[in-house]
Amino acid sequence: MFAMGELARQMVERAQSKGAQLSEAYGLDSKDLTIEVSKGVVETMKLAEDRGIGIRVFKAGKMGYAYTSDLSEAAVESTVDRALANAAFTGEDPFWRLPDKVNQYPQVDTYDPAIAQVSVERKIELAKEIEATARATDPRVKITERSSYQDAEYNVTVVNSQGIDATYRGAYCGAYAYLVAEEKGDNQTGFSLSYGLHFEDIDPKKIGREAAAKAVRMLGAKSVPSRRVPVVFDPYVTTQILGIVAPALTAEAVQKGKSLFAGKVGQSIASGKVSIIDDGLLPGRIQSAPFDGEGVPTSRTILIEEGQLKGFLYNTYTAAKDGAASTGNGSRGSFRGTPDVGTTNFYLEAGDVAPDDLIGQISSGLYVTEVMGMHTANPISGDFSVGAAGILIEKGRLTTPVRGVAIAGNLLEWLDRIDGIGNDLTFFIGKGAPTVRIKEMAISGN
Amino acid sequence: MLQAALQQGGDFADIFIEKKMMSGIGCEDNKIERLTTGIDIGAGIRVIAGEATAYAYTNDVSREGLMHAAEVASHAAKGGGAVQSIDLREVLSPVEINVELRPDQVSIEDKVEKVLAANKHARSLDERIKQVTVGYGDIVQEVQIANSDGDYVEDERIRSRFVVHAVAADGPVIQTGYEALGGVRGFEIFREKTPEELAQNAVDRALLMLTAKPAPLGRMAVVMSGEAGGTMVHEACGHGLEADLVQKGLSVYAGKLGEEVASPLVTVIDDGTISGKYGTIRFDDEGVPGQRNVLIDKGRLTSFMYDRFTARKEGRASTGNGRRESYQHKPVPRMTNTLIAAGDEDPEKIIKDTQQGLFVKKMGGGQVNTTNGDFVFDVAEGYIIENGEIKHAVRGATLTGNGPEVLQQIDRVGNDLGYAIGTCGKEGQGVPVSDAQPTLRIASLVVGGTAGGSGTDDAEATGQAGELRRISVRELLQSGEGRIRRL
Numbered sequence: 001m002f003a004m005g006e007l008a009r010q011m012v013e014r015a016q017s018k019g020a021q022l023s024e025a026y027g028l029d030s031k032d033l034t035i036e037v038s039k040g041v042v043e044t045m046k047l048a049e050d051r052g053i054g055i056r057v058f059k060a061g062k063m064g065y066a067y068t069s070d071l072s073e074a075a076v077e078s079t080v081d082r083a084l085a086n087a088a089f090t091g092e093d094p095f096w097r098l099p100d101k102v103n104q105y106p107q108v109d110t111y112d113p114a115i116a117q118v119s120v121e122r123k124i125e126l127a128k129e130i131e132a133t134a135r136a137t138d139p140r141v142k143i144t145e146r147s148s149y150q151d152a153e154y155n156v157t158v159v160n161s162q163g164i165d166a167t168y169r170g171a172y173c174g175a176y177a178y179l180v181a182e183e184k185g186d187n188q189t190g191f192s193l194s195y196g197l198h199f200e201d202i203d204p205k206k207i208g209r210e211a212a213a214k215a216v217r218m219l220g221a222k223s224v225p226s227r228r229v230p231v232v233f234d235p236y237v238t239t240q241i242l243g244i245v246a247p248a249l250t251a252e253a254v255q256k257g258k259s260l261f262a263g264k265v266g267q268s269i270a271s272g273k274v275s276i277i278d279d280g281l282l283p284g285r286i287q288s289a290p291f292d293g294e295g296v297p298t299s300r301t302i303l304i305e306e307g308q309l310k311g312f313l314y315n316t317y318t319a320a321k322d323g324a325a326s327t328g329n330g331s332r333g334s335f336r337g338t339p340d341v342g343t344t345n346f347y348l349e350a351g352d353v354a355p356d357d358l359i360g361q362i363s364s365g366l367y368v369t370e371v372m373g374m375h376t377a378n379p380i381s382g383d384f385s386v387g388a389a390g391i392l393i394e395k396g397r398l399t400t401p402v403r404g405v406a407i408a409g410n411l412l413e414w415l416d417r418i419d420g421i422g423n424d425l426t427f428f429i430g431k432g433a434p435t436v437r438i439k440e441m442a443i444s445g446n
Numbered sequence: 447m448l449q450a451a452l453q454q455g456g457d458f459a460d461i462f463i464e465k466k467m468m469s470g471i472g473c474e475d476n477k478i479e480r481l482t483t484g485i486d487i488g489a490g491i492r493v494i495a496g497e498a499t500a501y502a503y504t505n506d507v508s509r510e511g512l513m514h515a516a517e518v519a520s521h522a523a524k525g526g527g528a529v530q531s532i533d534l535r536e537v538l539s540p541v542e543i544n545v546e547l548r549p550d551q552v553s554i555e556d557k558v559e560k561v562l563a564a565n566k567h568a569r570s571l572d573e574r575i576k577q578v579t580v581g582y583g584d585i586v587q588e589v590q591i592a593n594s595d596g597d598y599v600e601d602e603r604i605r606s607r608f609v610v611h612a613v614a615a616d617g618p619v620i621q622t623g624y625e626a627l628g629g630v631r632g633f634e635i636f637r638e639k640t641p642e643e644l645a646q647n648a649v650d651r652a653l654l655m656l657t658a659k660p661a662p663l664g665r666m667a668v669v670m671s672g673e674a675g676g677t678m679v680h681e682a683c684g685h686g687l688e689a690d691l692v693q694k695g696l697s698v699y700a701g702k703l704g705e706e707v708a709s710p711l712v713t714v715i716d717d718g719t720i721s722g723k724y725g726t727i728r729f730d731d732e733g734v735p736g737q738r739n740v741l742i743d744k745g746r747l748t749s750f751m752y753d754r755f756t757a758r759k760e761g762r763a764s765t766g767n768g769r770r771e772s773y774q775h776k777p778v779p780r781m782t783n784t785l786i787a788a789g790d791e792d793p794e795k796i797i798k799d800t801q802q803g804l805f806v807k808k809m810g811g812g813q814v815n816t817t818n819g820d821f822v823f824d825v826a827e828g829y830i831i832e833n834g835e836i837k838h839a840v841r842g843a844t845l846t847g848n849g850p851e852v853l854q855q856i857d858r859v860g861n862d863l864g865y866a867i868g869t870c871g872k873e874g875q876g877v878p879v880s881d882a883q884p885t886l887r888i889a890s891l892v893v894g895g896t897a898g899g900s901g902t903d904d905a906e907a908t909g910q911a912g913e914l915r916r917i918s919v920r921e922l923l924q925s926g927e928g929r930i931r932r933l
Contacts, residue, residue, distance in 0.1 A: 038497075038694075046501040047518050048774060052486075068485040069505040070465075075485055082483045089558045091477025143695045145817075180696060180817055187698070187817045223892075226664060256475060257577055258613065336484055372813045373822035373844060380613065380620045385844040385894040387813075387822035404820060406846045406894025408663070444663040444894050 004029050005167055007053060007076065008159035014080045015057045016161050020087075022058040022098045023161045026293060027051070028335045030154035033120070037127040038144045054335040057083045061092040065338050095320040098294070101163030105290040105297055106281055110170035112198050115151050123149045126204050130177045133208025140219065141212045143180035145189070150174055151199075158295035166295050172286040174429075175202050181215035188401075190215025195286055195429050214369065221389060221401035223445045230365040231407065231441045232358055232393065235426040237368050238433035242348060244377045244384065245276070245411060246431070249303045250329070250341035251318035253379070260382040260412060261309055269309045270415035273351060276304040278313055280328055280344035287430040293332035293339040301327045304415075315341045347432035351421030355435040358420045365393035366402065366443060382411035388443075405445040414438060447491070448532050448594045450516040456495040458758070459519075460593035462731060463489040463507060464773040466585060467550060473561045473580040476569065481554070488773040493519045494755060501776040534598040539728045539735035541719045545604045547633035549584035556633070557582055564610050564641035571649045574656065576620075577613040578645070582606075584632075591733035599733035605724070605878060606635050607867070610644045614652035621658075621841065623651030624810075624826060628867045628878070630726045651808065651827055654839050661828065661843035661893060667803030668845060668891045669796055669831060669858075672788075675866025676881025677809040679786045681821040682849040683707075683714060684881070685872070687741050687749075688767070688779040689756035691816050698819035698850055699747060707747045708853035711789055711886075714742035716751055718766055718782035724867035725782040725879040732768035732777050739765045742853075753779045771875035778873060785882035789859030793885035796858045798834040804843060804893055805829040805836050809866065819849035846892045860885030 008025035015023035029051040036044040053076070054067035064087030068079040131147035151173035159165045174195030180187050192210035194202050233241065253259035261269060270276075280298025282288050291297055294316050302310050314322070315330030318341055331342030359367060368390040377384035385408035391398045422435030451459040465487045472480040489512055490503040502515040549557075561580045568578040584606045591599040607628035614621050625647040627639050670678060686697040693700075699707060708714070718727045718736030727736040732754050741749050752760075753768030756779055769780035797805065805828060812823025825843040829836045865882040 042498050044499045044501065044776065046503075046776065047515075048502070049504045049506070049515075050488075050774065051505055054484075063480070065480065065482040066484065067482070070485050070487045071505070079485065086481040086483060086554070089471075089478060089554055090481050091479065093477070093479075145694060145696050182695075187695075189815065189817045257615075336486075338480060338482070372815065372820065372846075373811075373824065375813070376811050376822075376824040376844065378622065378842075380622065383842050385824070385842060387820060387844070387846040387894075389820075403818070404846065404848065404892065406663075406822070406844060406892060408842070408844075408894050442663070444892060446665065446892075 004051070004053065004155060004157040005159065005165065007071065008157050009165070011053065011055050011076060011080050012159050012161055014077065015055060015084065018080070018084055020057040020059050020084060020161070024056045024098050024294070025053055025159050026332060026335055027053040027157040028154060030152055032152040033123070033150065035124055035127050035149045037124070037131055037147045040128060040131065042124055052335040055080055055083045056338060057087055058096050059084065059087045061094060061096060062087045062090045063096055064090060067335050095317055097316060097320050098160045098162050099164060099296045099316050099326065102166070102291070102295065102297060105166065108281055108288050108290045109197060109283060110168060110289055112171055115171045115173050115199050116153060118199050126175060126202065129204040130175060130208040133205045134177060134179050134212040137209050137212035138181065138216045140181045140183050140216055141179050142182040145178040145180060147177045148175060158291065158293070160295060164295040166291055168290050170289065172197055173199050173202065175204060175207055177207050177211040179211045179215045181212070181219055183219045186219055188215050188218035188221065190218070193428065197284055197286060217391065218389065218401045218403070221403040223404035224392065224402050225446050226444045228440055228442050230362045230437060230439060232362070232365065232367045232435060232437045234367065234369050235424060235433050235435055236428060237371050238348065238436050239428050239431045240371060240374045241414065242346065242431055242433055244374060244379060246343050246346050247379055249276070249312055251312040251314045251322060252341040254312055255318055255321055258380050260380060264309050265311060267309055268307045269412065270304055270307040271418040272307040273421050274304055274307050274415055274418055275302065275349040276347070277302050277349060278329065278343050278346045282345045285345040285427060287344045289344070292328045292330040294330035296326045296328045296330055298328035298344055313341050313343065315339055343430060345427070345430060345432070347425060347427065348434065348436070350423050350425035350434045352423050353420055355422040355424050358422055358435055358437045359393055359398065360396040362393045363395055367391045367393055367398055368407070377411070384409060384411065405443050407441055407443050409441055447512055447516050448592060450513055451491050451493050451520050452594060454520045456493040456520070458494040458594055458754070459492060460591065460732065461489060461491045462770070462773055463590045464587060466587040466772070468583065468585045469549070469557070471557055471561050471582040473565045474577070476565065478558060478561065486772070489515065490773040490776070491515045491519045492776055499755065499776060503773050532594055533596050534592055535596055537597050537599050537733055537735070541728045541736045543630055543726065543728050545632040548586070549604065549606055549632050550586050552633045560608070560636060560641045564645040567642040568610060568612050568645035568649050571646065572614070572653055574614045574616050574653060575612055575649055576615045579611040581609045591729070591731070593733065597733050599729050601729045603630065604632055605630055606632055608635065608641070608644060610648040612648040612652040614656050616656045619656055621652050621655035623648040623653070623655065625651070626867055628724045629722045630724065631722050654827065655841045658839035658841035661840040662830070663894060665890050665892055667800055668806060668888045668893070669800055669803060670806045670883065670886050672793055672860055672862030672864040672883070672885040673808065674806050674883070675809045675864065676785055676883045677812045677823045677866070679714060679883050680781065680784055680870070680879070680881045681812040681814040681823055682847070682852050683742065684781050684784045685814050686816045686819060686849055687751055689750040689752045690779050692750050693756055693759060697816050702747050705747055706745050707850055708742050708745045709856045710745040711859045712742060712745055712853055712856050713740065713787040714784070715740050715787055716767065716781055716784045720783050723783045723865060723880045727766070727782055730766045730768045731770040732764065734764045734766045734768060736782065737766040751779045751781065753777050769877045771877055775875040780872065780877050781870060781879050783880045783882070785863065786884060786886065788861050788863045788884040791858055791860050793860035793862050796860055796885055796887050797831060797836060799858070800831050800834060800887060803831045804840070805831050811868070814849065821849060822846045844894045846894055852888055852891065855889040856886050857889050858887040
């Protein structure tokens with residue numbers, strides 16, 4: 001691949017020689033393949049190469065940033081100069097710093113050369129097999145919105161003026177299906193996905209069967225009258241809710257007064273059954289890496305342990321502000337932005353109850369399999385109200401499909417009222433959760 | 447290049463070369479926290495052979511880099527016609543876009559000054575304002591588009607955006623308020639509204655929500671203000687009228703062309719030609735001039751929105767809706783400026799004639815499942831209507847409904863029209879859009895309660911379909927998607 005390390009070193013040197021007190025270059029070089037299949041033929045094949053570099057400079061306590069995907073000498077030099085110029089206008093901040101040189105990074109499995117060695121034909125076959133399995137599962141599966149295989153290979157490079165000069169290579173692959181089942185003019189969607197580090201771990205039959213079953217079971221869904229009942233959330237929906245909890249567990253949100261968990265470390269803020277962990281070293285997961293976007297080693301951080309708030313996620317800046325150590329959560333998805341505080345593999349720890357048993361104990365309730373508008377939740381107050389679909393629970397069994405209802409609540413209340421956690425922890429890319437049961441929630445319907 | 451792309455056969459090939467310069471400023475905690483400038487260059491080459499599309503992109507826009515991408519794409523889509531020579535001719539657009547103050551000729555100082563002005567004003571208004579976030583962003587995008595039909599287009603797109611987000615706290619109650627300005631314009635956007643006015647609006651909304659009561663639950667009449675923005679039209683029918691979803695049977699509107707799909711009071715238009723709006727285009731990203739398309743005419747479904755690929759399938763012309771976020775994405779049918787046309791009623795009278803219901807003064811973001819038409823969106827500012835009068839403010843309302851059902855239930859349409867801007871997400875790519883509607887009444891809609899605020903960052907594992915996000919400050923600081931780990 002391209003000599004990103006050399007370019008990064010040159011940029012840092014140029015910045016330092018032009019008066020930066022600290023500087024850091026972050027380069028990313030990636031290759032992606034996407035295959036989309038519908039009706040047994042390849043509908044889209046996309047091959048992408050993306051590379052670029054960004055530079056952060058600090059001068060008189062001020063930070064400036066600039067990036068470029070034009071890697072010509074002139075563009076790269078002007079990028080350094082623009083970063084320095086930008087630093088003149090930002091606010092002074094005593095907590096800006098860059099991490100020191102790291103002698104030894106943790107050993108993390110991030111790259112399986114087998115992914116690149118598998119032929120494109122076999123990858124196409126995999127996407128076709130998902131669709132074929134789904135259609136064979138039930139004749140009512142009529143439309144494939146997308147049956148897709150995807151993989152990517154990338155190199156991350158971080159060089160800073162404190163002596164960090166690190167790089168690692170990563171790869172991942174995955175597949176997913178979005179399907180539509182149709183009966184009597186009623187259309188319902190189902191989906192399933194699986195992403196991991198190894199090609200052999202993708203099970204196309206399982207993805208196809210799961211997506212088909214999810215679409216078919218929603219056929220004939222109707223709204224129901226408003227009620228207050230126990231509610232069970234499947235792992236996917238629980239993961240979406242965790243997606244709203246996650247930002248509130250970053251030191252960035254806390255320090256800016258935007259977290260509903262601010263000032264609550266040591267307090268019980270969730271049901272005793274709840275433990276939430278961020279683990280950048282988790283074997284086999286695609287967000288695992290030896291270091292974060294600033295070159296800080298990643299780590300396992302327990303955020304909530306048996307209901308008690310233990311701490312927050314930090315990058316270098318927020319750690320300096322709190323007199324804490326970075327947890328290796330200085331995340332940047334791209335060379336196009338500065339490091340924020342972000343999650344790695346973020347999950348709600350599994351319990352020991354089979355999901356069926358969580359449902360089995362409910363005489364009347366709702367099993368939620370889809371929510372809409374989760375991104376409209378208020379991350380500060382924790383209030384949310386979402387459109388929901390799922391299946392009614394009657395006498396311990398899943399009975400009729402439901403859609404067109406709204407469920408409302410508050411994230412803190414939701415965490416507190418969890419009275420059962422399944423043993424089925426499932427990851428969806430970088431976040432994961434098991435099935436959870438909430439004692440009681442308001443459902444508004446007809 | 448195009449001939450290389452078609453060397454293995456194929457029906458159509460195009461190339462999209464882009465150079466984008468962006469600048470973004472973020473202010474929070476009472477200081478300029480971030481100032482970013484970026485250069486993005488790259489090219490995407492597409493080959494269509496029958497139902498198959500191959501797409502390759504690269505940052506390497508040298509002749510060799512492009513030839514390599516063209517070859518990659520040609521191998522992925524084979525079959526069909528033979529290579530013929532291609533003569534390129536420049537296409538012109540009737541849409542005129544005038545930018546008065548080019549952002550690349552405005553100094554960083556001047557941009558920073560606007561941001562600080564909004565921040566200072568917002569913080570001076572009330573001691574309950576605990577946090578203010580202000581974001582400024584501009585983009586100058588130069589594109590060249592050429593295709594195997596011989597069309598050649600050069601275009602420059604300039605966009606500016608400004609957002610203010612205020613957090614107000616009173617004891618344990620925390621609420622937020624938001625206001626945004628943006629358009630296919632330069633620094634002259636501040637003539638429409640000053641930073642201080644935008645700050646005032648955001649602060650007023652946050653303070654109002656502090657004293658608001660929780661929203662009621664259940665079915666009720668909903669009156670949407672002409673100022674509310676068009677989230678509803680975007681979600682309730684916009685996405686479902688995009689031809690790719692229709693052709694795949696993924697839209698509730700599929701097969702309904704010519705049928706009554708809405709109340710006769712409803713006319714829906716997607717118009718990429720309106721001067722200065724955030725979704726306005728001289729050309730779409732396939733080199734087709736922006737157009738005005740009537741989608742629903744007095745309740746009757748008259749047209750879908752097409753890109754070249756979906757239009758080819760039906761042997762018709764593109765409607766100028768083929769859009770992409772950047773060279774990294776293949777174009778798909780997308781909205782531009784989408785609106786419900788104004789009617790002839792006095793908005794005041796619509797409220798007066800409503801006994802009981804919810805008045806929506808400002809909408810937030812939303813999401814739709816186009817397959818069954820179910821949508822949801824949140825209300826950023828809402829009030830209770832009692833006996834034809836607007837009473838107390840409510841917070842945390844979300845509206846849940848079904849597109850076709852709601853369009854049938856629109857029973858009053860006002861003579862006003864108000865716009866809102868947003869970033870519309872579909873297939874993981876965001877494009878700038880605006881949406882508008884007049885004051886209108888929906889006879890009955892499900893209201894869910896106790897949420898509120900305008901969330902911005904979407905969870906990693908969100909579903910398919912389309913969703914509309916209001917612009918966040920973070921977004922202004924990062925151009926393009928560029929995430930290495932995306933679905």
